[in-house]
Amino acid sequence: MSAPSARTEYGVAALGLGATRKLASFIADLRFEDLPSAVVHEARRGVLDWVGCALAASRHPTMRILLDTFAATGSAAVAPVLGQGGLRLGLLDAPVANGQMGHLLDFDDTHMGGVVLHTSSPLLAALLALAEHRPVGGRDLIAAYVSGFEAGVRAGQAAPAHHDGGWHLTGTLGAIAAGAGAARLLGLDATQVTHAIGIAATQAGGMQQNRGTMCKSLHAGKAASSGAFAALLAARGFNSSDEILEGRRGFIRIYSGTAEPDRIADGLGERFELSRNGYKPHACGVVLHPLIDAMIALHHEAGVPADQVLRVDLEVHPHAVKITGVDDPGSGLMSKFSINHSASVAYLDGAAGIAQYTDARAGAADVLAFRRKIEVSTAERFRKDQAKATLIAIDGRRFEAPVAHASGTVDNPMSDAALERKFLGNAAIARDEARARAIADRIWSLEEVTDMRDLVALCL
The missing domain is CATH 1.10.4100.10 (2-methylcitrate dehydratase PrpD)
Incomplete structure (x- = not known):
């Protein structure tokens, strides 16, 4: 049976x-x-x-x-x-x-x-x-x-x-x-x-x-x-x-x-x-924001001319490389997912807004040159909103910029005033200032x- x-x-x-x-x-x-x-x-x-x-x-x-x-x-x-x-x-x-x-x-x-x-x-x-x-x-x-x-x-x-x-x-x-x-x-x-x-x-x-x-x-x-x-x-x-x-x-x-x-x-x-x-204070993939914050900090605090930078060592969460590991972006849209591009424009321009992710900026000579100076490593101990950038100048000087929580995240939020400034800047592309302020109000x-x-x- x-x-x-x-x-x-x-x-x-x-x-x-x-x-x-x-x-x-x-x-x-x-x-x-x-x-x-x-x-x-x-x-x-x-x-x-x-x-x-x-x-x-x-x-x-x-x-x-x-x-x-x-x-x-x-x-x-x-x-x-x-x-x-x-x-x-x-x-x-x-x-x-x-x-x-x-x-x-x-x-x-x-x-x-x-x-x-x-x-x-x-x-x-x-x-x-x-x-x-x-x-x-x-x-x-x-x-x-x-x-x-x-x-x-x-x-x-x-x-x-x-x-x-x-x-x-x-x-x-x-x-x-x-x-x-x-x-x-x-x-x-x-x-x-x-x-x-x-x-x-x-x-x-x-x-x-x-x-x-x-x-x-x-x-x-x-x-x-x-x-x-x-x-x-x-x-x-x-x-x-x-x-x-x-x-x-x-x-x-x-x-x-x-x-x-x-x-x-x-x-x-x-x-x-x-x-x-x-x-987002930056116009790109969110996992790039910690390293962008670090590079902007170096832009303001180190002040080393780009041609005097030997290299930049970036430590990021593995997720950042997994999602945005595009070495040679061929367009503005693709550059939004490139660690090297984002790190470069953040240091060169002190910003990572809409203007930093155009087709023209993706192929700009100064950006292409600086990308080659970026070296990326991953740190399992980091949170997704954490990064560290270390700039080494040709003359041997070192500058470090650790970021515990990227700007705009829950642990480091944008204020209402900052969010409104972002809105007014964005809206200005399509609306005059008076109309933009009326929308915000x-x-x-x-x-x-x-x-x-x-x-x-x-x-x-």
Whole structure:
């Protein structure tokens, strides 16, 4: 007599963990009045920073290609595109354009609490499009923004090896964030929010191989569009798995070699991920920021002419080399992921802003010469926001610049004043000073805005 066969566990058999549903229920029930004042203030900061980044990229050649393509293929004039003189695109096309603009210069916010995620570009691009679909006040937008942040970051924390698989998290987790935030903005119930997360997650994509190309920021735009589409479908009864995050073939298991489903709902309502967001003072990959801070410090403190520098020894976290180890970038976009380039312009120019990551600066003779002086080593003991630069001059003098926490991170945050200066500088590319200041003033009192379309109109 043969032994009884073991019970077959099919790929989509229910686990009954309820993680996606717990997250969705929290989002559906979240109200502006539930939010601590510090979280509301962080939402203002996040919106201000992202709008500035989008306006700064509005004149980039990449956007001309994208917008010309939409014009050639046809797109209904429904939702506005920031900084484009009143141009409107379809309800699912405008998020692509705005999401791409927000992330195009790699100047947008970055959450580093277990993930490296540019949450605002996909999330806010989806929310602003849907704010044209139905009247939305600032308070509802803030609640939706917070909701999307929770969903995107927590999904990433529950999939700790997700980045190691080569996925670009802004495209994958960004879709989840946008879907959850859009569902909250539309006032969907817990079941519909669950389905919106599932519909968004099943569309999630974006590969790290495309760093330094126009595709990287397209990931943010497509994630925004996928999230908006997911919420609109869910509102009409389109469904998905109720266990899309934690299921046997759910997001955190197939997009990551390890899964920690308990992290999805851990501390919901007690810890808000938006309050741990970071903002970029430098227009490049965030893991480069510690070494840039160190090189700028050397620029000011050492003052050694470039031709009198023998070499610069950089110690960085291994993650910095893994993500940004481009030795010879051939374009401005690619130079945003080059340690040698970033270290060179930071020392030569004393800055690492938009001007330091153009095609022209990527091929400049002084930058090319200084790149050869940079020697990089990794330090496992370092945190991701830590670095050290040591400059050795030809005459033997040595200068050291250790950075414990990069500027703009949670442990070394940008002040409101610094964030506003960044915004005004970015917005000046597309708006005059008076208009830029009007936008900033309106965002600093975002919860008092009764119709988001009035704010968006200032940004067109």
